[in-house]
Amino acid sequence: MTSQAVIDQLAEHIASLRRYAFALTGGQQEAEDLVQDTLVRAIAAARSFRTGGNLRAWLFSIMHNAFISGVRQRRPPTVELNDEATAVAQPPAQLILLEVRDVLAALARLPEAQRAALSLIALEDFSYGQAAKIQGIPLGTLMSRLARGREALRQMMHGDLRVPLRVIGGKP
């Protein structure tokens, strides 16, 4: 394949990666940083990509690893919250009465693993098997994260349940 053909393919994949990165990080700058981190890692690992393999799935799994190691090593991720969410005073015991009608704000409140499972399945037409492989987890784990994440999101969108607030910037 010519370099230009690969560049065109990559442009499409990068647009997809950027959306997934935004879902994971919650911020545009953070998303772009994650995309660039992913590309740098992909460049370094280019030899491990087999010609004819699934380039998109390969890139997504690199991004997932970059995100996970970033969460562990890097500065704590910052999540852009909208006003209605941050304006709520936080009662003790880290519980908060959420009334989040914004699906992105609700997504940002999910634990990282559930957020990753939910957004990957929502955004990309990967099979469950591919999605589990990308996230480096067994299929059963993916399914339970998906189920728990969807239910938590639903409860938040209802705003009628007490949902533990994800601690941002601290240890999970």
Add this chain to the structure above:
Amino acid sequence: MSLPEIREAELQAFVDGQLPQARCTAVLAHLGHHPDDIQRLAEYARHKDELRRRLEAVDPAADDPTTVELKRTLANRLTRPDYRRWLRQAATVALLLVAGWSGHDLYQRYLVNRIPELVIKAAEAHEVFGADRRRPVELTAASTAEMSAWFSSRLGQPVEVPILAAMGLRLIGGRLLAAGGHPMAQLIYEDSGGHRLTLCLSSEPVEVGQEIELVEVGDLTAGYWQDGDLTYALVGETPDAQLIAIAAELGAQEPANHL
């Protein structure tokens, strides 16, 4: 008629259109008796659509020049013969220079096999990120304090950004890379003739001595050594003596029997 029990995973798969055809009838029958599940799955599907719609509507950053450049580099790397293998072969074939030992075959062989990953990576990163003068740096030289803080936090060790103006080298900037899963800081310097020299630092524990060791990789020369908890790799198209002098400035010990 009794139906096999429906698992939650099957309900999720139903939402995502990933349920095998054979189970669809069973799930539909289940839903016929569980209006609450119908309501719940309908909401899951609605939230999924909304999530996709909202995420797709996120205005992408205007073509970030770094992203564009990385995309081009990746495309080249994916369509090019294995650069890394070439590097390893070149390292094996190229004359390996260790001051005072250059005639010693066995020692050379031994050394080739123990060139740390970091040094190969540093040479590779020099080609990819350092040598190209059009490529923007992630962290500019204007913010050495910020760079130092950033590298220190990622490497888990205090990292000073060396100023080599006395050696006629101007700091251009730096970036954070990864070598074998470990963070690696890369600093890019340029001399008055526009030649670039890169310095890579890693806190990954490797067996490297405090005396500089030199290795030629293709057209590049790399010198590496350890100082405290950091391993350094200095790469450039630079004569050995000059590289050793710069490394000495950085704290490397000169090879005892260097000419």
